[in-house]
Amino acid sequence: MSSEPTDPRIIVALDFPDSAAAQALLERLDPARCRVKIGKELFTRGGPALVTRAVDAGFAVFLDLKFHDIPNTVAGACAAAADLGVWMVNVHAQGGSAMLSAARECLARRRERPLLVAVTVLTSLGAEDLAAIGCPGTPGERVLDLAGLAQAAGLDGVVCSPQEAAALRTRFGAGFRLVTPGVRPARAAAEDQKRIMTPADAVAAGADYLVVGRPITAAPEPAAALAAIAAEVGG
Numbered sequence: 001m002s003s004e005p006t007d008p009r010i011i012v013a014l015d016f017p018d019s020a021a022a023q024a025l026l027e028r029l030d031p032a033r034c035r036v037k038i039g040k041e042l043f044t045r046g047g048p049a050l051v052t053r054a055v056d057a058g059f060a061v062f063l064d065l066k067f068h069d070i071p072n073t074v075a076g077a078c079a080a081a082a083d084l085g086v087w088m089v090n091v092h093a094q095g096g097s098a099m100l101s102a103a104r105e106c107l108a109r110r111r112e113r114p115l116l117v118a119v120t121v122l123t124s125l126g127a128e129d130l131a132a133i134g135c136p137g138t139p140g141e142r143v144l145d146l147a148g149l150a151q152a153a154g155l156d157g158v159v160c161s162p163q164e165a166a167a168l169r170t171r172f173g174a175g176f177r178l179v180t181p182g183v184r185p186a187r188a189a190a191e192d193q194k195r196i197m198t199p200a201d202a203v204a205a206g207a208d209y210l211v212v213g214r215p216i217t218a219a220p221e222p223a224a225a226l227a228a229i230a231a232e233v234g235g
């Protein structure tokens, strides 16, 4: 487990349709005040070059490509992510124990490695969505099961909704990283997110890192929106 400090806690999700828009926001953000996340949309547009630019600009980068494939393929993808110098990388816990272990082992062999976290149940899914895909139980129950799989495989933590953070913290203890999207300031629109909480409530529940996209990136003044959320959570 890593013992690095959690501050800054806020990870700005750079979900932009082109590299120029992402670059423009990066130039207005301070790497001492936030981390950034590059996900599927922006990575597919901007590729590794954009990731390298953000790393070189001093940002702790969460490369959110949610790898989910056979163990050998996922291990190789995690190694490629580590080569980019990112701070955190993720895989889907539903890929199973062998896949999680392969990812972990491949990164453990490196002198410096990114944190490895597993996505549990997407924050856009509610109980009725799980039922529709034949998945029994509540999102909370499934998240606990999948987080158990991730911890047993030696991962650093999980991506979950803040609604599950308190139960996970109780079950898995202080060193297990809880990365929570599904964060919405009071009165902000939920949009496609279903399991949400405010920034202050998420941190009170035990979240280490808050992934925040549109409440910052779609704000008229993104840096001011970030500062307001940072003030709410104390860092």
Ligand SMILES: O=C(O)c1cc(=O)[nH]c(=O)n1[C@@H]1O[C@H](COP(=O)(O)O)[C@@H](O)[C@H]1O
Pocket (backbone or CB within 6 Å): 013, 015, 039, 064, 066, 090, 119, 121, 122, 123, 124, 159, 160, 181, 182, 183, 191, 193, 211, 212, 213, 214, 215
């Ligand atoms: O892995 C993620 O980051 C992730 C997992 C999850 O369960 N839910 C979720 O929303 N995310 C990501 O978190 C970000 C949330 O963005 P906003 O809904 O705009 O704040 C997006 O970039 C999603 O891809």
